[in-house]
Amino acid sequence: MKVVVIGGTGLIGSKVVRKLAEHGHEAVPASPNTGVNTLTGEGVAEVLRGAQVVVDVSNSPSFADDDVMEFFRTSTRNLLRAGKEAGVAHHVALSVVGTDRLQESGYFRAKQVQEELIKASGIPYSIVHATQFFEFMKGIADSATRGDTVRLAPVGIQPVHSDDVAATVGAGAVGTPVNGVVEVAGPDTFQLDELISERLTAGNDPRTVVADPTSPYFGARLRETTLLPGPDARIGTTRFADWAARQQ
Template structure:
């Protein structure tokens, strides 16, 4: 089966290309580097020509509200148009668990627009929503540092390995469209404070971790349910502590 992966040079996309190639598919790895520009539409027709499946794992180069909305609005519209014109039979997109419940986040609002564009396109589709990656944990904890302390939101998080996200996206690409959302999370739900203490200990630091009900996740208020999966979700196997220890 011919499968086009858009965003193939990224952390998830490169893994998806490897997995699908190893499974025997004809894989086209496309990105801006190969001449496929999701913002202008240039090169997309060639990238998706003859593809049975399009996998969209693109990401915005900016997380600021206006640029990220512009990116996902334009990229999803251009990709849907190219997929429709090429007769693609399955559109697979990667998104974020809880995206539609966090409207105060400009990034999440943009992901919802992307999801809606795909869902309303008329194309058979699968949206894989994943929780935050293990690989982002140190960045998340660093963002909570204030005045020599880590001020953690009173909320839970459910980190998952990027490799397991890529595997689930690859599985979705090889399966039938669900015309809906697949939620994916790590095996353990933990508090932000637990995550922070684990990261700080691994770094050999003694930075105090304080639970602060006013603390936010990159400026967005979150609670125990905002960033974690509910019932019926697919769960990964690699625990964050085991992943961290293996680095």
């Protein structure tokens, strides 16, 4: 089976490509680095020729509200149009748990538009909603830093290892389209501010974490369960503590 992975040279995409290839599939990584640009349309029709499945794990190079909306709206339309012309039978996209609950954020508004375009396209699809990656903890801290203080809401978070996300995306790509959303999360639940504080301490980062219920998460206010998956989520096998120990 030929599976084209948009964003296939990034963190998740490269792992999806490797996992699919290990199972005997023709996994083709596609990104601007390989001459495929979904925003401009360059190389998209060519790389999708003969593909049965397209997997989109790409991300916007800019998180500014207008830029990220332009990226997901335009690139998704280009990809869906080319997919129809190529006869792609399954469109798989990676998104985020809680996207519909984070609509104060420009980034998540853009992700919601991406999902709506896919659902309305007429192409059989599967959308994978992942919780925050283990590897993204520093990015969360950086986004909430002012001076030497990191302000984060004391809410639940159930982060997941990128390997487990890639495994779920890869399995979805070669499976039957669900025409809906599949969630994947890690096995352990934490309090966001406490987890980030522990990670900064482990990395000898001098910043101080302050629990602030009003502090936004990439522009969106959080409730206790905003970032948490539902009861039917697939649970990854990698525990955060084991991953963190390997980082030391």
